[in-house]
Amino acid sequence: MPRSRYKSLVDAFAADIRAGRLLPGTRLPTHRELASREGLALVTASRVYGELEAMGLVSGETGRGTFVRETSLPPNLGIDQQDVAAGMIDLNFNYPSLPGQGDLLRSGLRQLAAGGDLEALLRYQPHAGRLHERVSVARHLGARGLTVGAEQVLMVSGAQHGLAVTMMAFLKPGDVIAADALTYSGFKVLAEALHLEIAPIAAAESGPNLDALEKLCRRRRVRAVYTMPTMHNPLGWVMSAEQREHLVAIARKHDLLIIEDAAYAFLAENPPLPVAVLAPERTVYVSGLSKSIATGLRVGFVAAPIEKVAAIERTIRSTTWNTPGVMTAIACAWLDDGTVMQLEEEKRRDAQARQIVAARALDGLRCVTHPSSYFLWLPLSEDARADQITKALMKENIAVSTAEPFATSVHVPHAIRLALGSVDIDTLKAALARVKWMVEAYS
Numbered sequence: 350m351p352r353s354r355y356k357s358l359v360d361a362f363a364a365d366i367r368a369g370r371l372l373p374g375t376r377l378p379t380h381r382e383l384a385s386r387e388g389l390a391l392v393t394a395s396r397v398y399g400e401l402e403a404m405g406l407v408s409g410e411t412g413r414g415t416f417v418r419e420t421s422l423p424p425n426l427g428i429d430q431q432d433v434a435a436g437m438i439d440l441n442f443n444y445p446s447l448p449g450q451g452d453l454l455r456s457g458l459r460q461l462a463a464g465g466d467l468e469a470l471l472r473y474q475p476h477a478g479r480l481h482e483r484v485s486v487a488r489h490l491g492a493r494g495l496t497v498g499a500e501q502v503l504m505v506s507g508a509q510h511g512l513a514v515t516m517m518a519f520l521k522p523g524d525v526i527a528a529d530a531l532t533y534s535g536f537k538v539l540a541e542a543l544h545l546e547i548a549p550i551a552a553a554e555s556g557p558n559l560d561a562l563e564k565l566c567r568r569r570r571v572r573a574v575y576t577m578p579t580m581h582n583p584l585g586w587v588m589s590a591e592q593r594e595h596l597v598a599i600a601r602k603h604d605l606l607i608i609e610d611a612a613y614a615f616l617a618e619n620p621p622l623p624v625a626v627l628a629p630e631r632t633v634y635v636s637g638l639s640k641s642i643a644t645g646l647r648v649g650f651v652a653a654p655i656e657k658v659a660a661i662e663r664t665i666r667s668t669t670w671n672t673p674g675v676m677t678a679i680a681c682a683w684l685d686d687g688t689v690m691q692l693e694e695e696k697r698r699d700a701q702a703r704q705i706v707a708a709r710a711l712d713g714l715r716c717v718t719h720p721s722s723y724f725l726w727l728p729l730s731e732d733a734r735a736d737q738i739t740k741a742l743m744k745e746n747i748a749v750s751t752a753e754p755f756a757t758s759v760h761v762p763h764a765i766r767l768a769l770g771s772v773d774i775d776t777l778k779a780a781l782a783r784v785k786w787m788v789e790a791y792s
């Protein structure tokens with residue numbers, strides 16, 4: 350087929366999609382049907398659809414066909430919070446806040462100003478944090494069942510920064526890192542930025558399919574596994590003790606670095622021990638205070654095997670040099686006086702109340718969640734399309750996320766991820782009622 354005709358066919362499809370002559374959700378002819386209709390080789394027909402998919406105009410779905418995408422949605426919906434316009438009801442991102450947290454910050458700032466250490470906080474800090482701050486975090490982690498020495502703790506600028514410095518320190522471009530087929534969108538963006546290959550792990554009933562991980566490790570040279578064993582985002586899993594032991598056995602057999610993300614772990618009541626307890630020699634534990642206190646408090650922490658601390662510390666130096674001294678001092682004071690523990694308990698109860706509201710509002714729809722989580726996963730029926738529902742909800746000033754930012758596999762399921770922690774309860778009830786109505790209308 351001459352290149353001009355091939356390009357003309359791509360351009361014709363693109364023009365019809367952009368002009369609205371081919372509506373979002375339209376199923377296009379199969380590759381074989383297109384080849385027959387246009388007199389093309391099958392490989393050329395596949396190339397036409399491949400180019401349209403690269404342009405973001407169509408999506409190929411295994412077993413279903415090729416569909417026109419909704420192109421009026423903001424790019425990467427579910428990743429860039431700036432896409433949530435003023436006045437939009439945000440069920441896309443979680444930034445849970447409780448009444449009185451502003452007063453808490455005012456009090457913390459007054460106490461800090463009255464202390465004798467204020468000028469020291471205006472200077473550069475040790476890359477891993479000051480020793481007494483690392484002691485505070487080690488004590489906090491000990492209350493969660495993870496006993497580490499202060500020398501194993503490093504202060505970072507939020508859990509996302511903790512993930513970044515860990516991956517930068519121990520992985521290089523082209524390395525393979527295993528992760529759930531649906532996983533935290535911030536990890537996915539980070540892996541792409543670092544040119545790492547994500548190898549998806551299929552899901553089992555209540556956690557990753559670890560047999561699939563074992564087969565993957567036998568087939569590929571996997572360097573690390575990224576896991577959220579306690580309050581998985583977006584599916585709300587809390588892996589059992591047996592699952593955690595199985596994961597550790599695989600990691601030891603195939604010499605995998607384990608990156609344990611515990612950003613939402615505080616929401617789970619009496620979970621099994623962290624993976625870092627079971628495999629302290631190969632697990633880097635990452636968490637922070639963005640969810641338990643506030644997203645604006647960019648203070649996080651990493652606990653690592655002692656022999657890995659120096660590499661992470663060098664990476665902190667090359668990225669932020671150190672965490673902001675003022676913010677870290679406030680955060681550690683709240684760790685020491687019990688404020689963080691109190692807020693975690695209150696937010697756990699708040700999340701449970703919001704899950705009850707969601708269960709009532711979405712009654713009749715299948716939801717995948719945890720009774721203490723700030724989010725839920727809403728799989729859609731075979732005929733429903735997430736991009737259409739998301740667009741329709743945006744017209745009603747309700748922002749939700751499709752599955753695309755969370756999917757690491759080629760097949761992106763039609764589902765919606767709902768964040769429950771960023772609006773008041775009455776607004777949440779009304780918004781979820783509209784979500785249910787829209788899902789049923791498009792199913």
